[in-house]
Amino acid sequence: MQAAKNVTLLQAVAFAGVFSAVSCWYGFMFGRESARRELGGIIEDLRSGSGSSTGSTASPESEAHPKP
Template identity: 70%
Template sequence: MERKKLTLLQTVFTAGVFSAVSFWYGFMFGRESARKELGGLIEDLRRGTAGSEPTPRSS
């Protein structure tokens, strides 16, 4: 019985670590994506093309 509790605890711990790492990578990827998009918008504003048709950006 004690062995099953330890295995369950290990499983829960592993799932928690995996979830935390997944959240961190997702957060960082989203932040970088938003930074690139804002950078593009700022460049458009500097060039004075804010009112024109938006150009597709490669990621």
């Protein structure tokens, strides 16, 4: 006899809910970190007096840590 493990509908829904909550949490945290970096660059541009930010300007983080 094979001992098949039966998963109830309630267990499947609970697992899906937990997985969804964890996925949303990680997405929120990574999105927040990305937005924080972007806003930090904009704030530094404003503080340095360069009111116009274009796509060709380097971010303060890339200036602080040049690539080798």
